[in-house]
Amino acid sequence: MFNNLAIDVALGLIFIYLLYSLLASIVQEMVARLFNARARVLTKALRRLLEDDDRSGDLGVFGRFTFFNWFYELGWSVVHFFAPFQNGPFLKKFYQSPSIRYLGENSASARPAYISPQIFSQAMVHLLRGQPEGQASETAAIRNSLAHNTLHLAPDTLTHLRNLFEDAHHQVPQFRINMETWFNETMTRASGWYKRQTQVWLLILGLGIAAVFNVDTIAIARILMKDKNVREQMVRLVANREPSYTAITDTLTRKHILHRDSSYFRQDTAVSILLKDTALIGVYAALRQDAGDAKNVLGVSRACVTDTAGGKRATHCGFTHPYQQNGWLVLAGWSITALAISLGAPFWFDLLGRVVKFRNLPAQQGNTNGV
Structure with missing residues (x-):
């Protein structure tokens, strides 16, 4: 098994992009159905x-x-x-x-x-x-x-x-x-129009999600590169969640929320409203739980901290993480996240599978040779 730093960092980032891309896709679908x-x-x-x-x-x-x-x-x-x-x-x-x-x-x-x-x-x-x-x-x-x-x-x-x-x-x-x-x-051309419209919505939603969840790609990458424990926790989270994301992606594809082809209009009138769709509500709840776990692993938070230096008690709120002291870099990190989310969950799902397979390939070959 590869324990290469670059592969593990890439694996963590891909998982984060997949997770929030799925969240953005569900929110985008809610907006699309609301406005027909x-x-x-x-x-x-x-x-x-x-x-x-x-x-x-x-x-x-x-x-x-x-x-x-x-x-x-x-x-x-x-x-x-x-x-x-x-x-x-x-x-x-x-x-x-x-x-x-x-x-x-x-x-x-x-x-x-x-x-x-x-x-x-x-x-x-x-x-x-x-x-x-x-x-x-x-x-x-x-x-x-x-x-x-x-x-x-x-x-x-x-x-x-x-x-x-x-x-x-x-x-x-x-x-x-x-x-x-x-x-x-x-x-066929209208399908392309809808796809571009969806990408624009995902870009806008991606920027909002990045700001709300503080998904700063630059800070996340620095954390994963510097902190071995955090990196290992993220890899374990990916390993545990990767099989379940296959089922999640299949569910959203069947619901015509994730599109792998140009058929953006077929059978849409047979799909029920999202608020009445218990399967999608369950998927959304699972993704929110994973988002919370991923955020805790990465540790990028904006919690208020109390400073008692100099005998004076002062509370500071905002970007408290040491890797988020530059506001322009934070904005750049959010923008990178938004661009990644706009690529869509199918892209990151396929890439995650390829990277996981590549990372585990030497171990599989070793087991085969040992047999």
Whole structure:
């Protein structure tokens, strides 16, 4: 077994990052469910799909610069948060169609967080078909709708749908397949949008967690390097907790809180609210206990201390640890922790397993040779 200082320090830091990444993921999931974040990202994707959502021309010459566009789009994101269908008449019709309206979980979460490609194409065909007059066929009704733009589609969206209909040679089944492919391509990008949004939230939550729990990476690393007893206690804690974290990670993955792929919208409407999910509450309690144990092992605290030097009794509160006397270094340590947490629990879980396996590899080989 390796007793290398660098490996043990890295093992301790990885365990700390994993622990707090899991805590941040649960808190982020609470925020995401509170604000129905997945449904909002899906609505944003459908707006891009069904409306000509290009407002870069509104900024004039400033629209050429990413900096100004970012703030402009951020402002519209706030507007669409409170008014999701503003400037989106066809998007509103789409969500009001029977195929989509009843996919929401309840009245508080009226918009679904996931729509299958088949449901999307079905809703689009129903809207384009409308109520055929007389004995008109479905194909004729869709052709007429696209030709005369009876749904008042935006120009670019109308042009694209006409092209998809022509590519299908006016065959409705093939037209549906073409729309499903179009939908899937957009949803792949929407998954990336949600992932980036999650990383931003994890970064913000990571900074808050680092400040609340005083998870100062620089101080922790110095403690682990200098104090052999603390380092050995941390390694023992990792060894004891590592098997249980496999079960915790599997539980959160099944609950669609930890994502190892790009399927950020699937089956979300079938997940119960976090406050009613006893399994997640149990996981959260276990993580809080481990956070307390890890903090006690590392000894990074901000407890008040009493100084009686010079015959005067004085109480000092704040950063009392000798490795946290420089406020700028503390801020840097918190920032490093926040960046590490934003990488996500799956990253640190996989890395922890690799490091533990590498650390124990020589011992396993020795046992094999002894046999």
